[in-house]
Every structure is written in structure tokens, then in C-alpha cells.
Amino acid sequence: MYRESGYGADFFVPIQYDEKKCIGCNLCVDICQVDVLLPSERKGENPIVAFPGECWYCGSCVMACKTDAIRLVHPLMNQVRWVEKDSLGSSL
Amino acid sequence: MKKNEWPYELKYGEKKEYSCDVLILGGGIAGCMAALGAREKGLNVILVEKGAVAASGAGGSGCDHWESAATNPCSKVTPEELVDMMLRDNKGFNNGISHYIECREGYDRLLDIEKMGGKIRDTEDEFKGADFRDEDSKLMFAYDYKNKFTIRIWGTTFKTAMAKELKRVGVNVVERVMVTSLLTDQGKVGGKVVGATGIHTRTGEFMVFKAKASVMAMSRPARIWLFNPAMVGLSEFRPTQCIGSGHAMGWRAGAAFNMMEKSVRAEFSAAGKSYPPYGAGNNHNTWYPASILDANGKTVPYADRDGRILTDYKDRCLPANGQKFFMKGGGIDGGIYEIEGPETISVEGNPEYKLPLYADLSDLPELERKVIWGMMVGEEGKTKVPILKNYTKAGFDPEKHVLQCYGSGWKSATFLSDERQLFGLPGGFMNDWHLKSNLEGLYVAGDALFASDCYGHAAATGHYAGRHAADYVKEAYEENENGTSEFTRGEISQAQVEAEWTRVLKPVMKLESGYSANQGYRWQEVNMAISKTMQHYCGEVRTEDMLNTGLAQLERIEAELSERSIADNPHELTRLLEVMDILTVSKLIIQASKARKYSVAPLCFTRGDEAKEQRKDQTFLVIKKTEDGIDAREVALDYYGDLKTNYEEFNKEYIEAEGARHV
Structure with a gap:
């Protein structure tokens, strides 16, 4: 009923679960306003990131998680740069 | 292609019916406050929301500052002064009514939210002694430290508090339902709004909501000109599913719209082009008044509206000589002289400055640094986790590191002229002093209104629209029961359903x-x-x-x-x-x-x-769909009349009750 890799967006995964920590409570599924997650077919397992391209990176899933099992990361193109202030003018 | 089982029960052929006094369409800030405003009047209220109210809407996951709180005890500007500048800043093309409501009632809503459990002041004395903190009220202010009308807030606590409050007071919240259309009397375009339809986003069940009055509280439109199919969630500043369905169903039903011809060259977070909002170096909004350095470590100076260079960081947070107040942190595009705030000088094309630029918090006083990289970045909607948490984990230290800027001001991207966006103060539903649309029974709040913006505006107009819709139901239906009114109850058309x-x-x-x-x-x-x-x-x-x-x-x-x-x-x-x-x-x-x-x-x-000789005085152009075609009419920019007089005329009961409530 949904296409696991049909979105053209499965080349990145904004939401990553630590399977050891996740208890499959689905609080993250319940809070996500975009509904990018689906509960796992198997009880106690982490949800499926079914619609990764639709994530708008609000972090509500991480905030709702009681076991710190979720990592939310911006796609590679949005990884920003910072440098040591003391290096300015010398390393560039 | 691999098929998977859909985990939810499918109910494509099923229909559920609801009935209420006041129906709230959308459960963001505006919708929640509308539901509470209507419920306070003792009516039966249903709120329909596509996501889950505890974190949904543009402000669902957080917000770091509350604008235009002109009635807070520390404010040195009046609602009239603030709205006057907002109107002049946009040459009159702004919503005088809704922004007056924002300035007049915004702080009342903030106190409501505090009572629900939202955090609005520094109760732990974390920032005791800071220039931006009022020691008596423990309120903390941003930008203009002298006039104190923008309040720093712990917005990640707000929506969860609202969701609990809706439950506590007995609002019937229907979640995971997309509203698809407004139902009008006899199904006619331009007829009284008698309810709405919806579809469950997980089961496909169809829903019919019958209501005596409705409040439209959905988002502004999005993804009109810009779309990235791989990263849909990065296509706009608003959440993925907030794309302006309210405008669409309002238009189909015959609601009148204002300023819909307005659009701006894309600014922010569009089609994945921008770097993360508030997650890249800049000195606007959340990051004001950060210092900006060039690639050699040379400081880009701040200047006031008169070009006077401001050397002390404290001067970045004070109005210029002879200036009553300034509006925002980090200047305003095309803003007017009266309210232009301090801004770093433009270094574009200046060989004395080497790109890229960087935002530097290290030279600010400790509490200034901590309130930006900590509280503000921690409380803004999309920054608590992917920015504050992730950057910190990756080693970003605001005392040691500087964060690269990717564009001018807060934009962090550049766009072509045809890449447009409904950003800032876009078009939307036309409203009167009740925040009623032209359609009987349909009230409008928050982002759905023309020239809407920000959290405080959403909360203030939400509550206002909710209570005015409730007043309409009480007055019209009670009078009707007594046979004294010519009012039409209206009928749902089964054919339309x-x-x-x-x-x-x-x-x-x-x-x-x-x-x-x-x-x-x-x-x-x-x-x-x-x-x-x-x-x-x-x-x-x-x-x-x-x-x-x-x-x-x-x-x-x-x-x-x-x-x-x-x-x-x-x-x-x-x-x-x-x-x-x-x-x-x-x-x-x-x-x-x-x-x-x-x-x-x-x-x-x-x-x-354009034919130059046809140029007329500037007016609003309000358009609506009719049974026969399109109707466009000109409306004077000051159609709302004197703001204070009219507000007080239309809100006598509120002014009396609110005065007593917050003492």
C-alpha cells in the first residue's frame, strides 16, 4: 500500500532510529504533523520512515522520544560550516 | 516495486457525521486559541486538525519571540503607535484590523498561555541581571531594549500546553483529518457557511461537520512557484502539509480575498535552496544582535538608520537619536526611516571585506550569547534538535567558533526574480471588524487572513475570531428562536456532500x-x-x-x-x-x-x-468567485476606520471582562 522506495527521496534518511534504544511506543508517529512515519508491523520495533522527503525537520519526534532513540539530521547539502574564530585570516 | 501493507484500517466507503455550534478549521496557534475563545462562551466546539494538535502548525514545535506585545507592563509603545508604523511601513497595504488586535490583545493571550503551562518569563533567574530582562516581571525582551515590546518566549512549551487546555475545557478535537471543502447553504457559491467536509489522513474515512459558525484557521498558501520533489519538507518555511487549503476551499465557496496578486522574490527556505533557517550565520531575528566578521576576522560594523557607526554592542539594542522605537532586529527590507533598526553595513562588492562572512557570538556579553545560542535557538520551531542539539554534539562552541553566513540578512540563499513566494505579509481572506469573511457564518484567523504574520498575530486573531463567531451563534440563533430575526439557519446540501x-x-x-x-x-x-x-x-x-x-x-x-x-x-x-x-x-x-x-x-x-494613463489611487482589490464568474471591487486602504474607536466599539464586553481577568 505504500512504496518503500518509490519517492525518489530514499537517498537520504532524515530520521534514524537506534534499534537498541527504541521500544516501539510510537509516540513519534503520534506527534509528527507531517505523518512521515508509519508504525512498524512488528510490535516493539521502531517505526518506518515511510515518507522521508516530506520531513520538515522540526524535531518533534526527537522531543517526544522517551528513550533518546531518534537522530534527526539535515541532508548533506544543508550541513553548514563553522571555523575557529582564531583561524580567520590565516587558513583561508 | 515493493508493496507494503498499509498499517491503518482503510475506510474509503465510510462516512462519519459531526455537529457543533462553532467549528474550528485548523489546530495551529490560531485554531487552538479560536477554539478556546469560542468555548469560553459556553458553546459546543469542534476543532479539526490534519496533524496532532500538540505539535502541529507553523508554530507547533516552537517559537522564540512574540512580537508586538504593546500592552505588556514594560512596553513603552502603544498599540496605536505600533500599528501606525506597520501600516506606513507597507504604504497602507496591510491588515489594520488584525494587527491592531495583535497589538491590543497579544499580551492577554500570552498570559492565557502562561496559565495553561507555557513558559513566558525567566522564572529560574537564568538570565538575572541581563540588559534584556525586566527584574520585576522576569519578562525578557528582544531587539529594542528601551521600548520592550518583543518578548522572548519558551515556545516549545506552548502547543503541548494548548493541547492539554483544549482537552481540559471540553473542546472536541478531531485529529488526522484534512478539511477538504466548506459546505454552503443549498450548496451555493456565496451562501452561508453551514459546515465542512474532511477526510481522515490515515483511514480515508469521509467526514461531514455541521456547524452554526466556522472559523477558518489554516495556513497561507505555499509551493506555488517553488517545489523540490525530493525534499518537499524543505520547500517552504511552513510545514509540509500547510499549503493553503483554506484559501482554496474559501475561494471555491465564494469567500472574498485581498492582496492575492502580491508575491515576493523567494526569501527563505524555498525548494531546498536555503541553508537551515536560524541554523546558518546571520544577525537577524533569533540571532540579533550577533557580530558579523569577514573571512579575515575583521568586524563588519553596525550602523543606525542615520549611518552612525555603533561601536558598543549595547547601542545595537537601542533606538537612534531622536527615534521613538525600532521595529525589528537586523533592519527591514525597504523599511521606512521612522522604524529602521540598527543593521550591519552592506559589504557587497566592497574590496575591504573578504567573503565569506561569519556570525560571531564570542564577543557578546555572556548572557547575550547564552540567550541566543541556548534559549532562542533552543526554542525556535525548527532549531532545538537539528541545530542546537546537533551542532553542539558536533563540537560547535559559540565562545570559540564562528558560523558561516550564506546570503545577505537572514536569507541564506539567493533566488531568481520569477522564483516567488508568499512570504512576509501575503494575501488572504478579506475581513471586517468581527474578523468575519464576506460569507455569513465564516470567521477567519491567523495565517488565513490577508497580511498575516507571526505567532502573536495568530494567537490574538484566533481568540478574537473564536469569540466573535460564538457571539454570532448566540445572538443570531437565540433571536431566531424568539422569531425576531430574519436570519437564515441554512441547510447542508446532500448533493454538495x-x-x-x-x-x-x-x-x-x-x-x-x-x-x-x-x-x-x-x-x-x-x-x-x-x-x-x-x-x-x-x-x-x-x-x-x-x-x-x-x-x-x-x-x-x-x-x-x-x-x-x-x-x-x-x-x-x-x-x-x-x-x-x-x-x-x-x-x-x-x-x-x-x-x-x-x-x-x-x-x-x-x-x-500597464497603461500609464489608467493609473488610479492605490486601493485594495478584493476578488471573489460568484455563481456567474469573478467579481472584483476596489476597497479603500483605510476601510477599517479609526482603529481604536472601532475596536472599542466592537469589543465592549471583552474589554470589561479582560480588565478584570488579568488584574
């Missing part, structure tokens, strides 16, 4: 009945087609011929969609119905652009084929 049920389910029923998935259009393809059409035919410079051709192109896409669009499950159906709404809004924008025959700079609207 059936037609809508068929329309919304068609894309999934096609596949259920064996239609080949390879022959159909999915929502991403359709959104791409709309965006490309709008960029080409309705970009920066508009002409009658191109607008007409664009309209015909959109109508062709619409006809194709009706026949060939498909969706695999209720989730994708929701996304498809949203894109159909984006198409409706695109047509609305073209109609508004056709009606406006001459360029209007404050609307960023340029007609390439």
Missing part, C-alpha cells in the same frame, strides 16, 4: 478498481507542473496575455488531474488533495493579477503591459 465525497476519493478508487498505476499522475508530478507554469506565466512581471495563457494551462492540468490522478493510500491522497488546492490557489493568484491592471510597488506587483 456527495459530489465532494466522490471528488476526494476518486484518485484512490481508480487504483482499487484496477486502473493501471503507470497511467496516472502522482502528486509530486502535478506540483512540479504547477510551479513551472506559475514561474513562467505568473512570475515577476505579469501581462494579460501571459496570465490568460497560464490560466488555460492550469485548467488543462486540472482537467487531466480529474481524470488521471492517482494515490496509493490515504497519506498520498492527502498530499494529492493538497496539490489540487495549490492549483486552485494558483488560479486565484492569476485572477487577482488579471484584475490589477497596474503595478503596485508595496505589493511587489509589476504589470508589464
